[in-house]
Amino acid sequence: MPDKPSLDGLEAKWVDVWDESGVYHFDRTKSRSEIYSIDTPPPTVSGSLHIGHVFSYTHTDTLARFQRMRGKSVFYPMGWDDNGLPTERRVQNYYGVRCDPSVAYDPDFTPPAKPDPKRQVPISRRNFIELCDALTVEDEKVFEDIWRRLGLSVDWRYSYATIDDNARATSQRAFLRNLARGEAYMAEAPTLWDVTFRTAVAQAELEDRERTSAFHKVAFHRDGGESVVIETTRPELLPACVALVAHPDDTRYQELIGRTVRSPVFGVEVPVKAHHLAEPDKGSGIAMICTFGDLADVTWWRELQLPTRPVVGWDGRIVSEPPEAVAAAGGAEAYSRLVGATVHTARERMVELLRESGDLLAEPEPTTRPVKFYEKGDKPLEIVTTRQWYIRNGGRDTSVREALLARGRELDWYPDHMRSRFEHWVEGLNGDWLISRQRFFGVPFPVWYPLDDDGNPDYDSPLLPDESRLPVDPSSDAPEGYTEDQRGRPGGFTGDPDIMDTWATSSLTPQVAGGWERDPDLFERVFPMDLRPQGQDIIRTWLFATVVRAHFEHGSLPWQGTAISGWILDPDRKKMSKSKGNVVTPIDLLEKYSSDAIRYWAASGRLGADTALDEGQMKVGRRLAIKILNASKFALSVAGEDTPADPAAVTEPLDRSMLATLADVVEDATSAFQAYDHTRALERVERFFWEFCDDYLELVKARAYDSASPAAASARAALLIALSALQRLFAPFLPFVADEVWSWWHEGSVHGGSWPDAEEFRAAAREGDPAVLASASEVLRMVRKAKSEAKLSMRAEIERVAVRGKNVNHVRLAGDDLAAAGRAARLDLEATDETELQVEVSLPEAE
RNA sequence: GGGCGGUUAGCUCAGUUGGUUAGAGCGCUACCUUGACACGGUAGAGGUCACAGGUUCGAAUCCUGUAUCGCCCA
CATH class of the missing domain: 3.30.2320 (hypothetical protein PF0899 fold)
Known part of the structure; x- marks a missing residue:
């Protein structure tokens, strides 16, 4: 026991001790009922770690430590989410390169010494992926160091990364099984498309942003009748117009429905249709349907069975060939003025064309409206018809939707009201889950397509690998029955060029970490897991997708419960996020206040409750940790050689009263933890501890020093019994200081010890009355x-x-x-x- | 527009199934260096529980409405 106890250096000391002793090692010989398994959120390593991570991971760690001390073998692995677009962007910026699949592999490639973000060097896909792999390894090291320093009781032997072989094999296996059962399918369909990243995006990745635009009054014509005026914010899509639409009850347009009108400038005949989604009070009440301006266009196109006249390409520019109907109507020349232009420029040119023809009936009228964006993008999404892979998720299938809603009700939610976020999301789905992305760093689809004699792929007869070959890379591996030299040749094959959405891998973290089909013995012991801890922002993505995958593959929930942490707000109560630029990195705070102090602050935030970044709380935590050092030192120095404590020595009413109070506290803290209310557990323990220091210690001090009497022995025994309980009760929250003070009088870690049992103290108190101490x-x-x-x-x-x-x-x-x-x-x-x-x-x- | 959550002391938050005078910490003020602790201790001041109705013997707590903040979805 040091003369002058201090928090300094405790982190470095105990991180090493725990690592060497393996106190957090999962014991895989235990049976399922003796195991507590946690499906840890794999953080995105490409971003910097911020204080919000520390907050929610600490919540999980307190629960893990509680369960471990309750005697459970805790399966608490850590994963890294390194696949996907965020890593690609980081690699581009970090090395000053970009992936160009047409470039050949250069085995001697070294990245530019001084990366110039404006002049990124084009490199091959394979070189690019090598850089991704290299950088993520570095980033993961930084993360792991911080997690250790924070005191997360992770078993690092079970770490995984969402790009590693196991995760790729698991993702591909699950996909192949989905495909075999008809839960995954390929479809050529209108797809929300990001023109910057040139990839499809899913509903879960969308966000609405207010954008200014303008209504353009445009005249359509008909022989022997008045022209029909529509209002549109996207005149550049006029060559993509396939119909006009009005509400069936709108008397103004009754006689038009079923007839045709002629588009201005291009002269294409288009039908006038009726549909209940047309809004009579919006604009002139009649709208043009284009392929495709927005999701309403897609609905009308599908339900009214209209033709497709695509004009916007994958790069967000007007495609070179006009739709056949435009060419046939003699509109090719006008169209040629739009070709190659971005949507924005095309709009200006289209307005000029309309002015020239006299079909723009008024000056454009400015307006603002919500526009769909990819959450990581900065250009509005276009809708482009592409061939993509989907997984059913109830978006267009009532029975799947009902089954998933039932899973949501089956799951234990902490706090309970978070369930409604799941339900509203599932109820609001309007399509299946689009899982293919036209990107590079991710899990490839384990699929090839045979090429016919003209070299065209036959998408209806995909070639699939045997599961034993996984993971495969169809861009470098050949399908069974083919050789590599048949790649791209007529009669040969071609690999599916796409990768899976990050969530298509992340949705399998229980399977990836739990050893599904790789280590069946492990999987059977940990799955379904006990707990999924995570943030509220990814209920609709990660949580939901994981439920979908487990439902299809295992016919069960992936876990029994989920613990949802709130946001971290900056001191001005704004949500902390990278885009707002108010992110606080944890390292300075950890240094300033100690890991235990930061954990104290984090543990003071209830599940589901947004919590302000509050250095005041960290200060309080630091003070508490120091107090634990000093109070422990005092109790131990007074008790001297009386250790271990003999409960039978506790005879004085005041001492028995204190232990009776303690028994109540233990009971409360235990039931609070069992209800996933770590904050209440901490609050009860902390309050008792201060009362113990301020009142009980002061009361018994003199008596305890009087070493000869039985009354002194009673005080000393009671002090030690209480100290033992307090050190263990604090262990989930302040693991460093708890193990430090525990080590002063015990062999072995407090974290491998047992959670206090209220009955033990009830017995030692021998019907002591809490009122005496009070x-x-x-x-x-x-x-x-x-x-x-x-x-x-x-x-x-x-x-x-x-x-x-x-x-x-x-x-x-x-x-x-x-x-x-x-x-x-x-x-x-x-x-x-x-x-x-x-x-x-x-x-x-x-x- | 719909949904979820919040609104309690200057600040950050507790407040169990309705039950005496609404609690804690920080901050502030005063005092105390007492044999664990000055990286400390003790004490004090500080609140119309967002607002308006209602139910009740009794409401921070239950009901209705309003305001306001945050988030999600349209």
Whole structure:
């Protein structure tokens, strides 16, 4: 035991000790009922770690430590989410390169010494992926160091990365099984498309942003009748117009429905249709349907069975060939003025064309409206018809939707109200889950297509690998029955060029970490897992997708419960996020206050509750940690060679009262933890600890020093018993300081020890009455108050303390201790009917 | 527009199934260096529980409405 205990250096010391002792190692010989398994969120390593991560991971760690001390073998692996677009972007910026699949592999490639983000060097896909692999390894090291320093009780032997062989094999296997059962399918369909990243995106990745645009009044014509005026914010899509649409009840357009009109400039005949989604009070009440301007166009196109006239290409520019109908109507020349232009420029040119033809009936009228964006993109999404892979998720299938909603009800949610986010998301799905991405760093689809004699792929007869070959890379591996030299040749094959959406891998973390089909013995012991901890922002993505995959593959939930952490708000109560630029990195705070102090702050935030970044709380945590050091030192130094404590030695009513109070605290903390309310557990333990220090320690101090008497032995035994409980109760929250003070008088880690059992303390208390300590504390407080008001030292001698009241007998049981702690020469007690204790303090005569 | 959650002391938050005078910490003020702790201790001041109705013997707590903040979805 050090003379002057300190928090400095505890992290470095204990991180190493824990690592060497393997105290957090998962014991895989245990049976399922003896195991607590956690499906840890793999953080995205391409971003910097911020204080919000520390917050939610600490929540999980307190639960893991509680379960471990309860005797469970805790399966608590850590993963890294390194596949996907965020890593690609980081590699591009970090090395100053970009992936160009048409470039050949250069085995000697070295990245530019001085990366120039404006002039990224085009490199082959394979070189690019090598750089991704290299950089993620570095990033993961940084993350792991911080996690260790924060004291996460992870078993690092089970770490995984979402791009590693196991994750790729698992993703491909699950996909092949989905495909075999018809849960995955390929379709050529209108797809939300990001023109910057040139990839399809899924519904879960969308966000609406307000954008300014303008209504353009445009005239369509008909022979022998008045022209029809529509209003559109996207005149550049006029060559893609396939129909006009009005509401069936709109009397203004009744006689038009079923006839045709002619588009301005291009002269294409298009039908006028009726559909209930047309909004009569919007604009002129009649709209043009283009392929495709927005999701309503897609609905109309599908339900009214209209033709397709695509004009926007994968790069967001107007395609070179006009739609056949435009060419046939003689609009090719006008169209040629739009070719190659971005959507924005094409709009300006189209307005010019309309002005020239006299079909723009008014000046464009500015407006703002929500526009769909890819959450990581900065250009509006276009809708492009492409061939993509999907997984069913209930978006267009009522029975799947009902089954998934039932899974949501089956899952335990902490806090419970988070379930509604899941339900609303599932109810609002409007299509299946699009899982293919036209990107590079990710899990490839394990699929090839045979080429016919003209070299065209036959998408209807995909070639699939045997599961034993996984993971495969169809861009470098050949399908069974083919050789590599048949790649791209007529009669040969071609690999599917796409990769899976990150979530298509992340949705399998229980399977990846749990050893599904790789280590069946492990999988059977940990799956379905006990807990999925995560943030509220990814309920619709990660949580939902994981439920979908487990539902299809295993016919079960992936876990029994989910613990949802809130946001971290900056001191101005704004959500902390990279885009707002208010992100705080944890490392400085960890250094300034200690890991335990940061954990204390994090553990003070309830599940589901947004929590402000509050350095004040960290300061409190630091003070608490120091107090634990000092109180432990005191109790141990007083107890001397009396360790281990003998419960039978606890005879004094005050000591028994304290242990009875402690038993209640243990009971409360235990049930709070079992209800996933770590905050309540901490609060109860902490409150008791301060009362223990301020009142109980002061009361028994003098008696405990008087080494000869049995009353002293009682105090010393009670001190040690309480200390043992407190150190263990704090262990999930403040693991460093808890193990430090534990090590002063025990072999082995407190984290491998047992969670206190209320009954043990109840027995040691031997029917002690909590009221004794409470009453003595109350009187002691009154004595202090009198001294404080008289501006006297707490050490000042006083002549007499008189206590009256109903419960004066409680005070009597601690009378000697009270007199000693208050330095009172006399303690007079008088039983009366008063419910409140009346305390009179006779101070010494003023000099 | 729909949904979810919040609104309690200057700040950050507790407040169990409705039950005496609404609690804690920080900050502030005063005092105290007492044999674990000055990286400390003790005490004090500080609140119309967002607002308006209602139910009840009794409401921070239950009901209705309003305001306001955050998030999600249209």
